[in-house]
Amino acid sequence: MAKILLVEDNEMNRDMLSRRLTRNGFEVIVAVNGREGVDLAVAQKPDLILMDMSLPVLDGWEATRQVKGNAETAAIPVIALTAHAMAQDREEAMAAGCDDFDTKPVEMPRLLSKINAFLAPG
Amino acid sequence: MPENALDESQAGREATLLRATLENMSQGVAMYDAKHRLVTWNTLFCEYLDMPAEFLGTEHTFEDYIRYLGSRGEFGDVDIETALAKRVAQLDHSHSFERVRPDGTILEVRRDPVPGGGFIAIYTDITERKLAEMKLREDEEQLRAIDAAAPVGLLIMDVEKRAVRHANGCFGRLVGRDTRDLIDRPMAELFADPAKSAEMAELMLTPLAEGREFYLPRADGTEICTMVSHEPLEFRSTPAVIATFVDISDRVRMEQQLREAKEAAESASRVKSAFLANMSHELRTPLNAIIGYSEILAEDAADEGNTAMVADLDKIQGAGKHLLGLINDILDLSKIEAGRMDVYLEQVFLARMVEEVKTIVGPMMAKNENRFVIDCPKDIGTLRTDVTKLKQSLINLLSNAAKFTKQGEVALHLSRHESEDGGFIRFAVTDSGIGMTEEQLGRLFQAFTQADSSTTRNFGGTGLGLTITKHFAVMLGGNITVTSEPGKGSTFTIDLPVAREAEVAAELPEIDTGAVADPGAITVLVVDDDPAVHEVLTATLGKEGYVLRHARDGIEALNIMRTDPPDIVTLDVMMPKVDGWSVLGIMKSEPALEHIPVIMLTIVDDRNLGYSLGAAEYMTKPIDRQRLIALIHKFAPGDEHAVLVVDDDPHVRAMVRTTIEGVGLTAIEAANGREALEWLDRHPRPSLVLLDLMMPEMDGFTFLEQVRQRPDFADLPVVVLTAKELTEDERSFLARNTLLILSKSAQPIGTLGSALAAIAGQEKPARPVAK
Numbered sequence: 001m002a003k004i005l006l007v008e009d010n011e012m013n014r015d016m017l018s019r020r021l022t023r024n025g026f027e028v029i030v031a032v033n034g035r036e037g038v039d040l041a042v043a044q045k046p047d048l049i050l051m052d053m054s055l056p057v058l059d060g061w062e063a064t065r066q067v068k069g070n071a072e073t074a075a076i077p078v079i080a081l082t083a084h085a086m087a088q089d090r091e092e093a094m095a096a097g098c099d100d101f102d103t104k105p106v107e108m109p110r111l112l113s114k115i116n117a118f119l120a121p122g
Numbered sequence: 123m124p125e126n127a128l129d130e131s132q133a134g135r136e137a138t139l140l141r142a143t144l145e146n147m148s149q150g151v152a153m154y155d156a157k158h159r160l161v162t163w164n165t166l167f168c169e170y171l172d173m174p175a176e177f178l179g180t181e182h183t184f185e186d187y188i189r190y191l192g193s194r195g196e197f198g199d200v201d202i203e204t205a206l207a208k209r210v211a212q213l214d215h216s217h218s219f220e221r222v223r224p225d226g227t228i229l230e231v232r233r234d235p236v237p238g239g240g241f242i243a244i245y246t247d248i249t250e251r252k253l254a255e256m257k258l259r260e261d262e263e264q265l266r267a268i269d270a271a272a273p274v275g276l277l278i279m280d281v282e283k284r285a286v287r288h289a290n291g292c293f294g295r296l297v298g299r300d301t302r303d304l305i306d307r308p309m310a311e312l313f314a315d316p317a318k319s320a321e322m323a324e325l326m327l328t329p330l331a332e333g334r335e336f337y338l339p340r341a342d343g344t345e346i347c348t349m350v351s352h353e354p355l356e357f358r359s360t361p362a363v364i365a366t367f368v369d370i371s372d373r374v375r376m377e378q379q380l381r382e383a384k385e386a387a388e389s390a391s392r393v394k395s396a397f398l399a400n401m402s403h404e405l406r407t408p409l410n411a412i413i414g415y416s417e418i419l420a421e422d423a424a425d426e427g428n429t430a431m432v433a434d435l436d437k438i439q440g441a442g443k444h445l446l447g448l449i450n451d452i453l454d455l456s457k458i459e460a461g462r463m464d465v466y467l468e469q470v471f472l473a474r475m476v477e478e479v480k481t482i483v484g485p486m487m488a489k490n491e492n493r494f495v496i497d498c499p500k501d502i503g504t505l506r507t508d509v510t511k512l513k514q515s516l517i518n519l520l521s522n523a524a525k526f527t528k529q530g531e532v533a534l535h536l537s538r539h540e541s542e543d544g545g546f547i548r549f550a551v552t553d554s555g556i557g558m559t560e561e562q563l564g565r566l567f568q569a570f571t572q573a574d575s576s577t578t579r580n581f582g583g584t585g586l587g588l589t590i591t592k593h594f595a596v597m598l599g600g601n602i603t604v605t606s607e608p609g610k611g612s613t614f615t616i617d618l619p620v621a622r623e624a625e626v627a628a629e630l631p632e633i634d635t636g637a638v639a640d641p642g643a644i645t646v647l648v649v650d651d652d653p654a655v656h657e658v659l660t661a662t663l664g665k666e667g668y669v670l671r672h673a674r675d676g677i678e679a680l681n682i683m684r685t686d687p688p689d690i691v692t693l694d695v696m697m698p699k700v701d702g703w704s705v706l707g708i709m710k711s712e713p714a715l716e717h718i719p720v721i722m723l724t725i726v727d728d729r730n731l732g733y734s735l736g737a738a739e740y741m742t743k744p745i746d747r748q749r750l751i752a753l754i755h756k757f758a759p760g761d762e763h764a765v766l767v768v769d770d771d772p773h774v775r776a777m778v779r780t781t782i783e784g785v786g787l788t789a790i791e792a793a794n795g796r797e798a799l800e801w802l803d804r805h806p807r808p809s810l811v812l813l814d815l816m817m818p819e820m821d822g823f824t825f826l827e828q829v830r831q832r833p834d835f836a837d838l839p840v841v842v843l844t845a846k847e848l849t850e851d852e853r854s855f856l857a858r859n860t861l862l863i864l865s866k867s868a869q870p871i872g873t874l875g876s877a878l879a880a881i882a883g884q885e886k887p888a889r890p891v892a893k
Binding site: 010012013016017019020023094095097099104105106108 | 413863
C-alpha cells in the first residue's frame, strides 16, 4: 500500500483529503506544518508528499526545498497544493522543487491521476 | 505803337501769365479787390465750390457768394447773416479753417489780405489726407484697445538696446507691476532676480517656433506659469521681438488635479482588485470544505445505495462548484484590472486544442439537445498564443451559445486568413439561439451586465464570461466582435493575429535525409497499394529518421511482419487480395503481431470499425503529415533506460554519466541543444533529458522552445541542471517547460542519482494505472 504524507494546516482540508485518500487505498500520514512535514518525510519515507503551500512554522515552498535538498528524501515526489489558481504560484512551487501542482478545491479524479502518475510501477 | 498801347499789351500779357499760373495750381484760388469784388479766379475754385458761371465776375462781391453758398446749405443749418458777419470780420488778417461740404469733401480755406486792400482766398481739397489721418487714428485706437484688452501679456523688446519697448496691461497684471515701470527697463534688470532676467533675455534671443512654459516672477515674490511664444518684428524701424505670455496656471492646476484624480481612481481600482483577490481566496477555503465534504458524503451514500441522498448531495456539490466558477471569474477579472494577468505564449496546435475544447463543451451541448458542429480545416496548423486563455475564451463563447440555444445548432469555425503581415486566425462561434437586440449588444461586454438582468435568473452565469473573453482577446493581440439578430441567433468572432516569425519558427528543422539509419532505428511498415502513398511517407518519415518498409497488399504485409516485425504499421483499407480490415483482424489474433501499433491510413471513414478491430489510430486521407509524424512518434517505443545529458562541459557530463550509470540507467551525451535535437530526431525517446542552460550554438532555452513545438515531445520530461542565476522570466519559462530546476551550486551532482532514478523511472507518458 502506497504511503502518502499529507502536509496541511487546515483541519477540515486535512480531514477530508486524508479520508478520501484512505478510501482510495492509500496509507495516509499527516503533518500540520512544514517543519513536521520535513521531519516526517525523513522518519517515514513516504512514497509521495502532498504539500500545502501556505503553512505555519515553515511554509510549503521552504519545506519542499528542504525535502529536495536532503539526499534521503530528494527522490520523493512532491505535489504542491494551493488555493491560488495563479500561474505564478505554480511556477513558485515548481521552482521550489515540487514535481507537480494541483489547485484547491481538490478535484479527486484529477488529483488521483496525478498521484498515480508518480506511483506507477517503473 | 503808342506807349499806352504798349502798356496795354504789357498788361494783357501779364494777365494771361497770371491766368495760366492760376490754372496750373492744384488749389482753388479767388482774388477780391478792396471792395470785395471778385477780380480773378481759376477753374478749380469754380469746381470746388460748384460756382455757376453767371456768378463769376466783378459785378458780384464776396458777400454775394457767401449768401449764395449759405442759401445752398453749404454751411449747414446756420443763420446766413451770422455766418457772413463772422467771415467778413476775419478778412483783415490771414486765417484758415477746414470746412466739410455737404457732399463730404473737405476743403481747407485760407484767406490772406493783400497789400492795397482786398484779399486772396485759397481752397485746398484735403479730403484724402483727412481720411488717411482718420484711418490711421482709428487703427491706432483699435490697436491700443486690443493691446489693453487682450487677455495675453504682450512684451516688445528692443533687440539692440536689450530693453523693454512696450508692455501691455495684461503683462503688467501677470507680473503684478505697473507697465510704466517696465518701459525702457533693460532686459537684464527686468526682474528682481537677475537669474530670471537672464533666462528671459536668453529666451527672447532664441528662436521659438512653438510655445514653451515659462514661470514669470511676480512682484509679490510668487511665480505664475505661462506659455510664452515670440517672434521677431520691426518696431518703429528698429529690430525687436514681440513676445506673448498666456496664463496657463489654471490649466496646469487642472491637469495636476486630473492627474491626482486619475491616480486616486487607479489606486482605488488596484485596492479593489487586491481586495477581490484576497476575498476570493478567503471564499475558496470554506468552499473547499463544502465541496469536499459533500463529495465524501455522496460517495458514502452511493456506497450505501442511498440514491435520494446522492441526488441532494450532488446539488450541494453543483451549487458549490457554480459558486467556485463565479469566484474564479471574479478573480480573473480582478487580476486583469490589476494588470496582474500574464500572457504565456507557446506554439499551439489548433486542431488538437479544438479537440480538447470539444471534450469540455460536449456535455453542455447535450444538455439543451443542441447539435455541435466543428469546422476546422485539417491544415489549420499552429498559432503562437496563450493556449489557456484561448481555450477559456472559446469555452466561454461555446457555453454561452449552448446556454442560449435549445434544440438548435452551435458551430465553431476556424479559418486562417493570410496577409502580408502574417494575417490572422478567425474563431467564429455561431448559434441558432435567442439572439440579441441592438441595445443588448451595446452593453454586452461590460462587466456584471448580461443582455437582460433576468438572464442571470433564467440562464445562470456570472455575466463576467464575455468581459473576460474580450480582455483575453485584446491581451492576445486580437479582438472580438459580435453580430446578432433576435430570434435568429448570434455569431461571436475572435480574430487573433499570426506573427510571421513565429510561423517560420514552427517549421520543423531540416535534417539530412541521406543519413544511414542506425541499427536501433525504428521501423515503420507502410501497407498501401498506392505508390504515391509510399513516396509521401518515405519523404515524410525518412526525414524524421525512421526506417521504412513497404508492402503493396495484405499478403505481402503479413509476410514481412511475420519474418521481421516492424515497430509500427500504417495500413490502408482498400487493397487487392486481402484488404486492410482483414490484415488488422489477423494481426490482432496473432500473439507475435498483436502488440504492433497500427495506424489506419485510408479514405474510408469508419473509425468505429477500425478501433473495434484494434487499430491504435485512425487517419483519413489526404494525409496530414504533421499529424502522422506526431502519431508515429507517439507510438515509437521509447527507451526507458536512456537519459540524455545535454551540457557543454565534458567534466559535468562525465560526472553525471557516472551518477546515471550508478543507478542502472544509460547516459547519452550531447554537447549543446542542436546536438540534442538531432539525436532526439533519430532515436527512440529517452526517459529523461538533463539540460544545462548556458551552452554554445544552441542554449537550453532555445532547445526547450524547439522541442516543445513538436507534438511528440510536448511532454518529454526535462530536468534543468544549471549554475545560472535565473531571472523571473526565465524561471517562469522553465517552470512551464520542465519538471524541475536543479542548481549546480546548491547540490553536489553526485547526490542527484536517486532523484534522477526516481524521476526517470516514473516520468513515462501518462498511462492509466490499475488499482
